[in-house]
Amino acid sequence: MSVYYMTHPLIQHKITLLRKTTTVTAEFRKLIEEIAMLMGYEAFADLPLTDIEVETPIETTTQPVLDGKKLAVVPILRAGLGMVNGILSLVPSARVGHIGLFRDPETHLPHEYFCKLPEAIDKRQIVLVDPMLATGGSAVAAVDAIKAHGGKKIKFMSVLAAPEGVSALMQAHPDIQLYIGCLDRCLNENAYICPGLGDAGDRIFGTK
Numbered sequence: 001m002s003v004y005y006m007t008h009p010l011i012q013h014k015i016t017l018l019r020k021t022t023t024v025t026a027e028f029r030k031l032i033e034e035i036a037m038l039m040g041y042e043a044f045a046d047l048p049l050t051d052i053e054v055e056t057p058i059e060t061t062t063q064p065v066l067d068g069k070k071l072a073v074v075p076i077l078r079a080g081l082g083m084v085n086g087i088l089s090l091v092p093s094a095r096v097g098h099i100g101l102f103r104d105p106e107t108h109l110p111h112e113y114f115c116k117l118p119e120a121i122d123k124r125q126i127v128l129v130d131p132m133l134a135t136g137g138s139a140v141a142a143v144d145a146i147k148a149h150g151g152k153k154i155k156f157m158s159v160l161a162a163p164e165g166v167s168a169l170m171q172a173h174p175d176i177q178l179y180i181g182c183l184d185r186c187l188n189e190n191a192y193i194c195p196g197l198g199d200a201g202d203r204i205f206g207t208k
C-alpha cells in the first residue's frame with residue numbers, strides 16, 4: 001500500500017484549528033470541507049489524462065481532460081459526509097456513493113447499516129473519505145464492502161490517523177492508496193485518537 005502524508009502548510013494549519021475545543025460546529029464543518037479539498041488536490045495528482053480535440057474561438061487544438069469513467073466519492077457515514085463537498089468542488093461531475101458504519105462503543109467494532117454505490121463501480125476511481133482512521137476497523141470494513149461490489153481502484157483519505165489504524169488498513173488492503181492529513185500519536189482506552197479532535201461526527205453535525 002502507498003501511504004502519503006500531507007505536508008502542505010495550509011492543511012497543517014487548518015487541522016490545528018480543527019482540533020481546538022473552541023472551534024464551533026459551523027467553523028468545524030467549513031474546515032473539514034476545506035481540508036478535504038486541499039487533500040483532494042494532492043491526492044488527484046496521479047489521475048490519468050486523455051487528449052481531446054476542442055475548438056477555441058481562435059483554432060482547433062488537442063488538449064488534456066480527465067480520462068475514464070467519472071470518479072466515485074464514497075463517504076463513510078456519518079463523518080465522511082463532511083468531506084464530500086470539498087472533493088466535489090474539485091471534481092463536480094463525480095458520482096457519490098454512501099457506506100453507513102458505526103463503531104460499537106464497547107467493542108469498537110464496526111457495524112454496517114447502509115451501502116449504496118454508483119453503477120459500474122469496478123471501472124471507477126473510488127475516493128473513500130472519513131476524517132478519522134482510529135483502529136482502522138471502519139476503513140477495513142468499508143474497503144471490504146467496496147471490493148465486494150467490484151470496486152478496484154481505491155484511494156482512502158483521512159484527516160487524522162492513528163498508527164494502529166494505518167497498520168490495520170495496510171495489512172488488510174495493501175493494494176489501496178492512503179492519504180493522511182496528520183499522523184497522530186496513539187489511541188486512548190476508548191479507541192479515540194490522541195491528541196485527536198474528539199468525535200468527528202458529533203462535531204460536524206452538532207450532536208452532543
Ligand code: PRP
Nearest residue numbers: 077078079102103134135136137138201
Ligand atoms: C467514527 C469515524 C470513523 C470511525 C473510525 O465514526 O468517523 O468512521 O469512527 O474509527 P475506527 O477506525 O476505530 O473504526 P463513528 O463510528 O463514531 O460513527 P459516526 O461517524 O456516525 O459518528
Ligand code: URA
Nearest residue numbers: 134192193198199200
Ligand atoms: N472516531 C472519532 O470520531 N474520533 C476518534 O478519535 C476515533 C474514532
